[in-house]
Amino acid sequence: MEKIYSTAKICAFDNNSTCDLALEPELTQTLANSRNPEELKHVWVEWRNAVGPHCRLLFEEYVDLSNEAARLNNFTNTAESWLDGYEDPQFRQQIESLWEQLKPLYLQIHAYVRFQLRKKYGDVVSEKGPIPAHLLGNMWAQRWRNVAQFNLPYPDKEEVDLTAELRAQNYTVDKIFRTAEDFFKSINLTEMPQTFWERSILEKPKDREMVCHASAWDFYDRKDFRIKQCTAITMEHFTTAHHEMGHVEYFIQYKNQPVKFRRGANSGFHEAVGDLISLSVESRKHLRKIGLLKSESDDPENVLNNLFQIGLDKIVFLPFGYLMDLWRWDVFEGKITPDEYNCKWWELREKYQGVEPPVNRTDQDFDPAAKYHIIASVPYIRYFVSFVIQFQFHRAVCEKAGQYDANDPSKPLHECDIYQNTEAGNALKKMLQLGSSRPWPDAIEVLTGQRTMDASALLEYFKPLHKWLEQENKKNKVFIGWEKSTKGCVNTK
Ligand SMILES: O=C(CCC(O)(O)[C@H](Cc1ccccc1)NC(=O)c1ccccc1)N[C@@H](Cc1c[nH]c2ccccc12)C(=O)O
Numbered sequence: 223m224e225k226i227y228s229t230a231k232i233c234a235f236d237n238n239s240t241c242d243l244a245l246e247p248e249l250t251q252t253l254a255n256s257r258n259p260e261e262l263k264h265v266w267v268e269w270r271n272a273v274g275p276h277c278r279l280l281f282e283e284y285v286d287l288s289n290e291a292a293r294l295n296n297f298t299n300t301a302e303s304w305l306d307g308y309e310d311p312q313f314r315q316q317i318e319s320l321w322e323q324l325k326p327l328y329l330q331i332h333a334y335v336r337f338q339l340r341k342k343y344g345d346v347v348s349e350k351g352p353i354p355a356h357l358l359g360n361m362w363a364q365r366w367r368n369v370a371q372f373n374l375p376y377p378d379k380e381e382v383d384l385t386a387e388l389r390a391q392n393y394t395v396d397k398i399f400r401t402a403e404d405f406f407k408s409i410n411l412t413e414m415p416q417t418f419w420e421r422s423i424l425e426k427p428k429d430r431e432m433v434c435h436a437s438a439w440d441f442y443d444r445k446d447f448r449i450k451q452c453t454a455i456t457m458e459h460f461t462t463a464h465h466e467m468g469h470v471e472y473f474i475q476y477k478n479q480p481v482k483f484r485r486g487a488n489s490g491f492h493e494a495v496g497d498l499i500s501l502s503v504e505s506r507k508h509l510r511k512i513g514l515l516k517s518e519s520d521d522p523e524n525v526l527n528n529l530f531q532i533g534l535d536k537i538v539f540l541p542f543g544y545l546m547d548l549w550r551w552d553v554f555e556g557k558i559t560p561d562e563y564n565c566k567w568w569e570l571r572e573k574y575q576g577v578e579p580p581v582n583r584t585d586q587d588f589d590p591a592a593k594y595h596i597i598a599s600v601p602y603i604r605y606f607v608s609f610v611i612q613f614q615f616h617r618a619v620c621e622k623a624g625q626y627d628a629n630d631p632s633k634p635l636h637e638c639d640i641y642q643n644t645e646a647g648n649a650l651k652k653m654l655q656l657g658s659s660r661p662w663p664d665a666i667e668v669l670t671g672q673r674t675m676d677a678s679a680l681l682e683y684f685k686p687l688h689k690w691l692e693q694e695n696k697k698n699k700v701f702i703g704w705e706k707s708t709k710g711c712v713n714t715k
């Protein structure tokens with residue numbers, strides 16, 4: 223399935239003699255930059271046609287083999303095996319409770335974006351229904367930052383978008399990774415060893431096919447750590463470089479643990495390290511420090527525009543981060559059978575994300591395979607966990623750096639930047655060095671003083687945006703939530 227996914231190609235929208243377009247970089251770029259709904263629909267549908275049907279039977283076989291392996295390891299099925307690392311029988315209930323706390327914020331940004339998209343695209347976007355998934359700037363509608371420029375709260379205050387700025391300043395792939403490394407070093411974490419630069423693959427090779435989905439690798443010899451990424455000069459890849467290097471920093475911090483404990487406290491911790499650093503990097507204060515933001519003024523409109531763009535990544539991701547394994551847990555437990563795979567997927571996409579397919583789907587399609595983690599058997603609830611705990615980590619390190627104080631409105635959480643603050647870095651380091659040697663509540667307590675996952679830090683970070691969205695949606699009399707989709711998935715049997 224990885225081979226099918228990593229080598230799949232489709233033909234261009236306006237020219238079907240060009241048929242060598244791959245997910246990265248071509249299709250990703252089109253979904254990010256095209257404003258032509260027909261072209262977006264073409265890329266969205268053709269990608270799914272190129273991967274889904276060819277993976278459908280392989281996936282069924284994978285489910286049986288994976289469950290057999292789980293049983294041989296004394297688990298009931300793969301779902302139980304995947305959840306074992308969270309060491310809490312209440313884990314799924316905790317995730318559901320976190321989603322209930324975060325859902326109101328999601329409903330507000332969803333309603334606002336649907337209103338804006340309707341202004342831009344007209345009736346292809348219904349007033350009260352789910353949002354068509356191909357118009358949101360991303361192949362899986364999991365982050366909507368690429369459609370920020372016609373959704374900004376204060377559009378007349380628009381500043382140059384970061385992808386344009388990176389290109390204007392001739393950022394290279396190497397400079398993207400050196401910039402990320404510089405941040406980690408500045409807070410007293412560790413520079414990349416020489417072999418990292420010699421052995422990593424940071425650009426898509428021209429002479430051969432490669433699994434382009436980014437990944438970080440620990441060779442467990444305490445010296446050899448690498449990243450594989452088909453890096454493009456975009457803001458998304460700039461953030462992904464920090465994400466991948468966060469994995470490598472964790473490898474380095476726990477490298478003196480016994481091999482058994484050279485893992486994240488739980489898988490969400492591993493996904494949170496790089497994204498935590500990105501929360502500082504994407505603050506206006508930091509972007510200005512590294513010359514990616516020219517404007518001197520930090521007036522409230524500019525600050526809110528920036529917070530909104532971060533929300534299009536972080537808030538928007540939450541329902542997707544949840545539904546991915548809601549679907550797979552049911553598949554492994556046999557609650558979703560092969561002929562229900564696709565229509566149950568679209569039920570969850572509508573119920574949690576409020577998105578719909580641009581064209582009707584059937585049980586003969588297999589749209590989950592359009593996402594790397596499904597065909598590569600990479601669990602996904604780890605990212606939902608990460609998107610919650612990274613804000614708890616951010617609140618803790620920002621307090622340590624004296625950049626956040628719950629009682630001081632002049633130091634809001636979303637303006638914090640821990641760059642060059644070694645006290646913050648040392649506090650983070652103490653948690654990372656534990657690896658998986660202690661239960662994860664002990665690890666998170668070392669940094670934050672809390673022993674549980676807690677949505678309050680994320681809600682605190684986005685509080686100004688939440689208030690603005692509620693006012694704006696009320697002013698525009700926008701319908702909050704979504705009615706039943708007119709598109710969807712039909713069983714042909
Ligand atoms: O998949 C990734 C990044 C890839 C990864 O770094 O998480 C990678 C996935 C993977 C796992 C196993 C085999 C191959 C790829 N995980 C790792 O490399 C990794 C390394 C060490 C420990 C655990 C995971 N991000 C997610 C979502 C995401 C989270 N934070 C982001 C920031 C920017 C952009 C996307 C994301 C996605 O693209 O849907």
Ligand SMILES: [Zn+2]
Nearest residue numbers: 465469492493
């Ligand atoms: Zn990761």
